[in-house]
Amino acid sequence: MADKLLAVKGMNDILPGSVPRKEKLPDAALWRWFETTVQSVLARHGYQYLLTPIVEPTSLFVRGIGEATDIVEKEMYSWSDAMNGDALTLRPEITAGIVRAMIEHNALYNGPLRVWSMGPVFRHERPQKGRYRQFYQLDVEALGYPGPDVDAELILMVRRLWQDLGLVIGQHVRLELNSLGQPAERAAHRAALVAYFEAHADQLDEDSKRRLHANPLRILDTKNPALQALVEAAPKLLDHLGPETRAHLDAVCAVLDAAGLPYRINPRMVRGLDYYNLTVFEWVTDHLGSQGTVCGGGRYDGLFEQLGGKPTPAIGFGLGVERLLLLLQELGLPMPSAAPDAYAVVGDPQCLPQALVALDALRAAGVAVQMHAGGGSIKAQFKKADASGARHALVFGADELGRGEVAVKALRDAAAPQLTRRLDAVAAWANELRTA
Ligand code: ATP
Ligand code: MG
Numbered sequence: 001m002a003d004k005l006l007a008v009k010g011m012n013d014i015l016p017g018s019v020p021r022k023e024k025l026p027d028a029a030l031w032r033w034f035e036t037t038v039q040s041v042l043a044r045h046g047y048q049y050l051l052t053p054i055v056e057p058t059s060l061f062v063r064g065i066g067e068a069t070d071i072v073e074k075e076m077y078s079w080s081d082a083m084n085g086d087a088l089t090l091r092p093e094i095t096a097g098i099v100r101a102m103i104e105h106n107a108l109y110n111g112p113l114r115v116w117s118m119g120p121v122f123r124h125e126r127p128q129k130g131r132y133r134q135f136y137q138l139d140v141e142a143l144g145y146p147g148p149d150v151d152a153e154l155i156l157m158v159r160r161l162w163q164d165l166g167l168v169i170g171q172h173v174r175l176e177l178n179s180l181g182q183p184a185e186r187a188a189h190r191a192a193l194v195a196y197f198e199a200h201a202d203q204l205d206e207d208s209k210r211r212l213h214a215n216p217l218r219i220l221d222t223k224n225p226a227l228q229a230l231v232e233a234a235p236k237l238l239d240h241l242g243p244e245t246r247a248h249l250d251a252v253c254a255v256l257d258a259a260g261l262p263y264r265i266n267p268r269m270v271r272g273l274d275y276y277n278l279t280v281f282e283w284v285t286d287h288l289g290s291q292g293t294v295c296g297g298g299r300y301d302g303l304f305e306q307l308g309g310k311p312t313p314a315i316g317f318g319l320g321v322e323r324l325l326l327l328l329q330e331l332g333l334p335m336p337s338a339a340p341d342a343y344a345v346v347g348d349p350q351c352l353p354q355a356l357v358a359l360d361a362l363r364a365a366g367v368a369v370q371m372h373a374g375g376g377s378i379k380a381q382f383k384k385a386d387a388s389g390a391r392h393a394l395v396f397g398a399d400e401l402g403r404g405e406v407a408v409k410a411l412r413d414a415a416a417p418q419l420t421r422r423l424d425a426v427a428a429w430a431n432e433l434r435t436a
Pocket of ligand 1: 093123125130131132133134135136137271291292293294295296297318319320321322323
């Protein structure tokens with residue numbers, strides 16, 4: 001036998017829930033339900049769907065995300081195209097590609113746009129629960145709006161998504177908020193930060209020493225536990241914010257307060273990408289260990305210009321799909337059932353043509369029916385019907401078909417009588433089978 005081929009490390013198959021597996025990963029039915037829920041929430045808020053390529057020029061991310069970030073320094077899958085030497089990268093996030101596309105197509109010519117996309121992104125990190133090398137992001141962007149109205153709406157939209165998914169704010173997820181101010185405010189803070197870290201240079205690790213002058217803000221984003229106390233006592237950007245920045249933050253908070261959404265101002269939140277200013281936020285959970293951030297975003301008013309476009313205010317967020325679905329699975333919240341409405345038992349192969357015609361009519365009427373394929377005894381077929389989770393079995397036997405009928409048997413209600421239904425009037429009784 002040839003050697004088994006395996007998936008690339010850190011890149012996962014998302015499988016039907018009925019397939020047992022070793023690692024904890026979301027199952028595909030949950031995944032589909034999430035997509036449907038997201039689609040509905042975004043449509044209700046006026047967001048339009050779009051898709052951009054998974055491969056982009058490397059320079060897009062170097063310029064967009066920032067050179068001294070974890071992503072650009074060590075997490076990107078980059079290569080030189082064998083045909084023409086172009087420097088290419090598998091996208092590590094979706095925002096930069098969307099902004100590139102908006103500039104390329106002059107998409108904001110007629111005014112601002114609210115858009116969203118969802119798909120795989122790639123980061124070369126150490127794989128563990130909730131951290132993979134290929135993972136999926138829901139990416140949502142409000143482009144051309146200066147805020148703070150749209151900032152608040154965006155955050156409240158995420159709350160609507162949590163609620164539609166059955167998550168409880170405060171218990172399962174909570175909101176952290178900060179302002180990264182404007183460039184001049186950050187410059188003042190940066191000077192204070194450099195002075196502080198220079199005074200404690202002996203305590204810094206290698207990454208932080210390198211970033212001390214290139215991008216000292218990044219040191220605040222360190223994952224090194226040995227640096228936490230030092231980072232905790234560092235000068236706060238919040239203390240360097242001017243009145244306009246404060247007013248922007250206050251306006252966002254006023255809406256959240258009015259909407260009864262609790263939040264915590266976290267002055268240490270800097271986010272893992274360089275392009276943010278003003279409002280930044282994260283939704284975190286305590287149920288996933290150290291991979292606790294399920295959604296993070298913020299305002300990036302400078303990114304369009306940085307990527308060669310006209311100055312354009314914008315805000316958006318990325319949501320880690322696997323992390324969120326792991327959270328839903330972990331919490332054991334009720335999910336819509338993936339079971340079919342009915343399971344078709346076909347006793348005699350000669351009944352098959354008539355059975356399939358009847359099943360097609362049922363499906364046309366919106367019923368989810370799983371046909372037993374591959375033959376076998378009636379007993380064995382009923383066992384499968386039971387295991388499928390269906391509420392009804394449709395029994396196609398020669399006698400019933402001879403009378404133009406099918407037998408309908410309730411699988412989850414022992415007291416229910418067995419019924420027969422006419423095959424020439426499927427539409428009249430199809431609804432009896434539907435679960436929801
Ligand atoms: P972290 O601090 O956990 O590394 P991040 O700040 O790098 O997260 P973002 O760039 O903001 O993450 O990406 C948005 C979301 O994508 C995160 O909030 C998280 O839910 C998810 N995410 C980030 N990296 C991974 C990964 N390697 N595997 C799975 N999900 C991830
Ligand atoms: Mg990261």
